[in-house]
Amino acid sequence: MASKKIDLRYFPGFLPLTYLCLFLLYAPLIIVLVYSFNDSVSITKWGGLSLRWYSDVFFGPEAPKFQTAAFNSLTIAVIAATVSTTIATLAATAMIRAGNFKGRSFGFVLINLPIMVPEIVTAVATLIFFSAIGFTTGYLTILIAHIVFCIPFAYLPIAARMQSIDNTYEQAALDLYATKFEAFKLVLLPLMAPGILSGFLLAFIISLDDFIITNFVKGAGIETLPTAIFGSVKRGIQPNIMAISTLLLLVSVVFVTLSYLVGRAGEKSK
Amino acid sequence: MATDVQVKDIAIDIRSVSKLFGDFVALDKVSLGIRDNEFFTLLGPSGCGKTTLLRTIAGFEDVSAGEIVLYGKDIASLPPNKRPVNTVFQQYALFPHMDVMQNVKFGLLRQGVDEVEATKRVSEVLELVQLNQFANRLPSQMSGGQQQRVALARALAPKPKVLLLDEPLSALDLKLRQAVRLELQQIQNETGITFVFVTHDQEEALTMSDRIAVINDGQVQQVGTAEEIYEAPKNKFVADFIGETNLIDVKVKSVSGGKASCILPGGAAINCSAADGAKAGDGHLSIRPERVALVSPTKGTFVGTVTRQIYLGTDMHVDVQLDDSETVKVRVQNSKVAKIPEIGTKAGLNFDSDAARLLVD
Numbered sequence: 355m356a357s358k359k360i361d362l363r364y365f366p367g368f369l370p371l372t373y374l375c376l377f378l379l380y381a382p383l384i385i386v387l388v389y390s391f392n393d394s395v396s397i398t399k400w401g402g403l404s405l406r407w408y409s410d411v412f413f414g415p416e417a418p419k420f421q422t423a424a425f426n427s428l429t430i431a432v433i434a435a436t437v438s439t440t441i442a443t444l445a446a447t448a449m450i451r452a453g454n455f456k457g458r459s460f461g462f463v464l465i466n467l468p469i470m471v472p473e474i475v476t477a478v479a480t481l482i483f484f485s486a487i488g489f490t491t492g493y494l495t496i497l498i499a500h501i502v503f504c505i506p507f508a509y510l511p512i513a514a515r516m517q518s519i520d521n522t523y524e525q526a527a528l529d530l531y532a533t534k535f536e537a538f539k540l541v542l543l544p545l546m547a548p549g550i551l552s553g554f555l556l557a558f559i560i561s562l563d564d565f566i567i568t569n570f571v572k573g574a575g576i577e578t579l580p581t582a583i584f585g586s587v588k589r590g591i592q593p594n595i596m597a598i599s600t601l602l603l604l605v606s607v608v609f610v611t612l613s614y615l616v617g618r619a620g621e622k623s624k
Numbered sequence: 625m626a627t628d629v630q631v632k633d634i635a636i637d638i639r640s641v642s643k644l645f646g647d648f649v650a651l652d653k654v655s656l657g658i659r660d661n662e663f664f665t666l667l668g669p670s671g672c673g674k675t676t677l678l679r680t681i682a683g684f685e686d687v688s689a690g691e692i693v694l695y696g697k698d699i700a701s702l703p704p705n706k707r708p709v710n711t712v713f714q715q716y717a718l719f720p721h722m723d724v725m726q727n728v729k730f731g732l733l734r735q736g737v738d739e740v741e742a743t744k745r746v747s748e749v750l751e752l753v754q755l756n757q758f759a760n761r762l763p764s765q766m767s768g769g770q771q772q773r774v775a776l777a778r779a780l781a782p783k784p785k786v787l788l789l790d791e792p793l794s795a796l797d798l799k800l801r802q803a804v805r806l807e808l809q810q811i812q813n814e815t816g817i818t819f820v821f822v823t824h825d826q827e828e829a830l831t832m833s834d835r836i837a838v839i840n841d842g843q844v845q846q847v848g849t850a851e852e853i854y855e856a857p858k859n860k861f862v863a864d865f866i867g868e869t870n871l872i873d874v875k876v877k878s879v880s881g882g883k884a885s886c887i888l889p890g891g892a893a894i895n896c897s898a899a900d901g902a903k904a905g906d907g908h909l910s911i912r913p914e915r916v917a918l919v920s921p922t923k924g925t926f927v928g929t930v931t932r933q934i935y936l937g938t939d940m941h942v943d944v945q946l947d948d949s950e951t952v953k954v955r956v957q958n959s960k961v962a963k964i965p966e967i968g969t970k971a972g973l974n975f976d977s978d979a980a981r982l983l984v985d
């Protein structure tokens with residue numbers, strides 16, 4: 355490294371500002387995490403360490419509701435992530451490997467639109483669309499909406515990975531008598547695997563966490579975990595919400611970390 | 625050059641192939657007859673179109689015009705996987721997720737060879753490139769030289785009719801490069817497969833090839849054996865690009881039957897060989913530095929001042945500046961170094977008339 359890195363602490367006020375930001379971001383999370391182990395019915399008074407609210411989540415009066423919601427969330431996340439990752443992989447192949455075809459830039463905008471459009475707009479538009487075509491809202495509408503808005507999140511790591519793979523590998527495969535499909539399946543796809551897995555995990559977590567769009571298109575009588583939590587909170591915050599939030603946080607952290615590690619392992623193996 | 629060879633002896637007949645990238649002409653009506661079982665080299669400076677020509681043969685680039693005939697069959701419109709030619713890529717392009725065995729087996733399996741047969745063939749070619757004990761290594765666990773040989777084995781395994789090699793030695797260090805040159809020649813001999821080898825390194829081309837095509841600006845300048853190209857260059861580009869040469873402006877009085885009579889800058893007349901197509905008028909003579917002799921000033925056809933001496937190990941390079949300001953390069957064997965005049969002193973220059981050659985401009 356030729357030049358010395360700039361030490362951010364030299365900027366006046368930078369350090370306190372950093373601490374303030376970190377505090378605002380993480381203090382609420384830490385409070386939720388700590389109070390999820392609180393042995394008290396109050397959400398503000400500490401009554402000693404306990405796992406009673408975790409047991410309440412799994413065996414308490416609200417347990418069946420949360421279990422159904424969790425089941426819906428998980429199945430939707432798995433299916434949405436799988437389908438959107440498949441679409442994103444094919445889209446990336448077309449965008450990056452098929453040369454400069456007509457409508458390429460338009461395709462790029464189309465794929466990434468869900469990231470750029472405010473989520474509430476997408477939510478309202480999707481709801482209007484479903485009711486306009488007379489589609490009954492429910493599990494299927496949530497799933498379709500999730501697949502669509504997960505595509506760009508799956509696309510980004512996949513496209514980044516594909517861009518970094520030299521196309522002479524596929525040329526070598528073609529040269530060695532592979533058909534285009536075999537070159538894709540036997541050479542490009544395995545090399546893409548880290549990017550694809552990374553995209554899948556990202557899509558999964560995005561789907562699992564989504565509230566706004568889900569809340570609009572879900573219709574009555576079906577809940578995902580985020581909407582169930584929201585429904586509960588509206589009737590007053592119970593300590594069991596903190597336990598369930600902590601569990602959700604844990605799943606998120608695990609998946610985001612996995613996605614990061616997979617991406618990094620892929621970088622190294624090149 | 626290929627006219628005296630029977631058509632069946634031609635492996636690849638490239639018939640006025642042109643390739644345009646937009647307005648840019650990368651290949652300009654290239655015609656070449658590459659013979660069966662030949663080590664054929666495409667030699668030229670960077671950007672002259674060597675890789676492009678190789679890629680049109682492999683099928684990675686469409687030709688804009690012309691035909692590519694492989695053993696009598698026009699393959700110009702076939703996709704790469706339907707052409708019985710294989711490529712050794714410059715950066716090898718070994719599949720990083722497959723071990724050596726799987727890499728080399730790839731082409732065989734795609735051709736429908738059964739697993740047992742393919743495994744047998746793989747050990748054969750790995751033997752040929754002396755890599756048997758590495759069959760289960762990943763490419764990333766091998767040195768550059770070993771990877772290069774895996775790439776060679778992978779391309780040879782399906783027994784292609786023609787093997788295309790795009791500067792396969794450029795990533796290796798000098799010593800290894802020289803060893804691999806010999807090895808490549810041997811393998812070509814043993815397998816009897818026609819090799820089309822691309823390089824911008826003239827030494828590589830001269831030492832390895834049966835015949836060489838010198839290319840510049842997308843055009844074939846000359847085709848011939850190493851000796852023909854070095855001893856009888858056709859034009860200024862070839863004379864200058866292959867080895868070192870002195871280019872001397874002369875007045876050409878007459879050209880006939882491969883001989884020319886010219887007037888040297890000092891007024892002396894000389895009879896020398898002439899390239900096909902050389903004409904009377906202003907012309908250029910090429911004289912190789914090692915064909916010029918340093919003599920005492922009184923005995924020289926030319927007289928000049930020694931301006932530079934460069935020690936080259938086996939040889940000594942000497943620059944002699946003539947009185948009319950042109951500089952002549954001379955190469956003297958080191959055993960004769962004792963006789964080289966000091967820098968700043970006068971020296972005479974002599975050469976036999978058969979050392980000079982009149983070029984086409």
Ligand SMILES: Nc1ncnc2c1ncn2[C@@H]1O[C@H](COP(=O)(O)OP(=O)(O)OP(=O)(O)O)[C@@H](O)[C@H]1O
Pocket residue numbers: 645648650668669670671672673674675676677824
């Ligand atoms: N896909 C392309 N689009 C536009 N121009 C190209 C393309 N491929 C090659 N060229 C141009 O064609 C010319 C010949 O390129 P080519 O790669 O054949 O050169 P080369 O002789 O192999 O050079 P080097 O020794 O540097 O590898 C170059 O000027 C290059 O810029």
Ligand SMILES: [Mg+2]
Pocket residue numbers: 674675676
């Ligand atoms: Mg090249």
